[in-house]
Amino acid sequence: MGSLLGAMFLGLSVLAGVTHAAPFAKGTPTVISQVGKLVYGGGVGGHVLFYLLQTGTTLILVLAANTSFADFPRLASFAARACVSGRSLFRIASSYDGKTITSKYLLGSSR
Numbered sequence: 001m002g003s004l005l006g007a008m009f010l011g012l013s014v015l016a017g018v019t020h021a022a023p024f025a026k027g028t029p030t031v032i033s034q035v036g037k038l039v040y041g042g043g044v045g046g047h048v049l050f051y052l053l054q055t056g057t058t059l060i061l062v063l064a065a066n067t068s069f070a071d072f073p074r075l076a077s078f079a080a081r082a083c084v085s086g087r088s089l090f091r092i093a094s095s096y097d098g099k100t101i102t103s104k105y106l107l108g109s110s111r
Helices: 002-019 031-040 044-070 072-081 087-094 098-106
Strands: none
Touching: 002 031, 031 044
Protein backbone atom coordinates (compact mmCIF):
# COMPACT_ATOMS: atom_id res chain seq x y z
CA MET A 1 0.00 0.00 0.00
CA GLY A 2 2.88 2.31 0.79
CA SER A 3 4.57 1.56 -2.53
CA LEU A 4 1.28 2.23 -4.34
CA LEU A 5 1.00 5.59 -2.58
CA GLY A 6 4.62 6.39 -3.47
CA ALA A 7 4.10 5.44 -7.10
CA MET A 8 0.97 7.60 -7.40
CA PHE A 9 2.67 10.55 -5.72
CA LEU A 10 5.75 10.22 -7.93
CA GLY A 11 3.59 9.86 -11.06
CA LEU A 12 1.53 12.94 -10.23
CA SER A 13 4.70 14.90 -9.44
CA VAL A 14 6.25 13.95 -12.79
CA LEU A 15 3.05 14.82 -14.68
CA ALA A 16 2.77 18.14 -12.84
CA GLY A 17 6.37 18.94 -13.72
CA VAL A 18 5.93 18.01 -17.38
CA THR A 19 2.67 19.95 -17.76
CA HIS A 20 3.89 22.89 -15.63
CA ALA A 21 0.85 22.65 -13.36
CA ALA A 22 1.19 24.82 -10.27
CA PRO A 23 -1.03 25.36 -7.23
CA PHE A 24 -3.09 28.53 -7.17
CA ALA A 25 -3.29 30.79 -4.12
CA LYS A 26 -7.10 30.48 -4.02
CA GLY A 27 -6.91 26.69 -4.34
CA THR A 28 -8.81 26.29 -7.59
CA PRO A 29 -8.13 24.75 -9.99
CA THR A 30 -6.19 22.07 -8.13
CA VAL A 31 -3.02 20.50 -9.49
CA ILE A 32 -4.85 17.19 -10.07
CA SER A 33 -7.53 19.07 -12.00
CA GLN A 34 -4.96 20.83 -14.18
CA VAL A 35 -3.11 17.59 -14.91
CA GLY A 36 -6.40 15.77 -15.63
CA LYS A 37 -7.51 18.42 -18.14
CA LEU A 38 -4.17 18.31 -19.95
CA VAL A 39 -3.90 14.51 -19.98
CA TYR A 40 -7.48 13.70 -21.01
CA GLY A 41 -7.92 16.52 -23.53
CA GLY A 42 -11.02 18.46 -24.46
CA GLY A 43 -13.19 15.96 -26.34
CA VAL A 44 -16.32 14.27 -25.03
CA GLY A 45 -14.33 11.27 -23.80
CA GLY A 46 -11.84 13.59 -22.16
CA HIS A 47 -14.60 15.39 -20.27
CA VAL A 48 -16.08 12.09 -19.09
CA LEU A 49 -12.68 10.86 -17.89
CA PHE A 50 -11.99 14.22 -16.23
CA TYR A 51 -15.24 14.06 -14.26
CA LEU A 52 -14.53 10.44 -13.32
CA LEU A 53 -11.14 11.60 -12.00
CA GLN A 54 -12.79 14.33 -9.95
CA THR A 55 -15.46 11.94 -8.62
CA GLY A 56 -12.84 9.36 -7.68
CA THR A 57 -10.75 11.97 -5.89
CA THR A 58 -13.80 13.18 -3.97
CA LEU A 59 -14.75 9.64 -2.92
CA ILE A 60 -11.21 8.91 -1.72
CA LEU A 61 -11.13 12.08 0.37
CA VAL A 62 -14.58 11.44 1.88
CA LEU A 63 -13.73 7.85 2.78
CA ALA A 64 -10.39 8.90 4.27
CA ALA A 65 -12.12 11.50 6.45
CA ASN A 66 -14.77 9.00 7.57
CA THR A 67 -12.20 6.37 8.56
CA SER A 68 -10.80 8.44 11.40
CA PHE A 69 -14.26 8.87 12.93
CA ALA A 70 -15.28 5.24 12.53
CA ASP A 71 -12.18 3.84 14.22
CA PHE A 72 -11.94 6.30 17.14
CA PRO A 73 -13.45 3.98 19.79
CA ARG A 74 -10.91 1.26 19.05
CA LEU A 75 -7.99 3.72 19.09
CA ALA A 76 -9.27 5.28 22.32
CA SER A 77 -9.43 1.83 23.87
CA PHE A 78 -5.80 1.15 22.90
CA ALA A 79 -4.69 4.49 24.34
CA ALA A 80 -6.59 3.89 27.59
CA ARG A 81 -5.17 0.38 27.99
CA ALA A 82 -1.66 1.82 27.54
CA CYS A 83 -2.44 4.39 30.29
CA VAL A 84 -1.95 7.26 27.83
CA SER A 85 -5.48 8.59 28.25
CA GLY A 86 -7.91 8.70 31.15
CA ARG A 87 -9.76 5.76 32.67
CA SER A 88 -13.11 7.25 31.64
CA LEU A 89 -12.09 6.83 28.02
CA PHE A 90 -11.29 3.19 28.76
CA ARG A 91 -14.80 2.62 30.12
CA ILE A 92 -16.43 4.33 27.15
CA ALA A 93 -14.18 2.70 24.56
CA SER A 94 -14.38 -0.77 26.09
CA SER A 95 -18.08 -0.94 25.23
CA TYR A 96 -17.00 -0.98 21.57
CA ASP A 97 -14.61 -3.88 22.10
CA GLY A 98 -15.51 -6.84 19.89
CA LYS A 99 -15.60 -9.35 22.76
CA THR A 100 -17.84 -7.15 24.87
CA ILE A 101 -20.29 -6.55 22.06
CA THR A 102 -20.37 -10.27 21.24
CA SER A 103 -20.91 -11.36 24.83
CA LYS A 104 -23.38 -8.59 25.59
CA TYR A 105 -25.70 -8.86 22.61
CA LEU A 106 -25.29 -12.34 21.24
CA LEU A 107 -24.80 -14.29 24.45
CA GLY A 108 -26.96 -12.09 26.69
CA SER A 109 -24.16 -11.44 29.17
CA SER A 110 -24.17 -8.15 31.12
CA ARG A 111 -20.45 -7.84 31.67
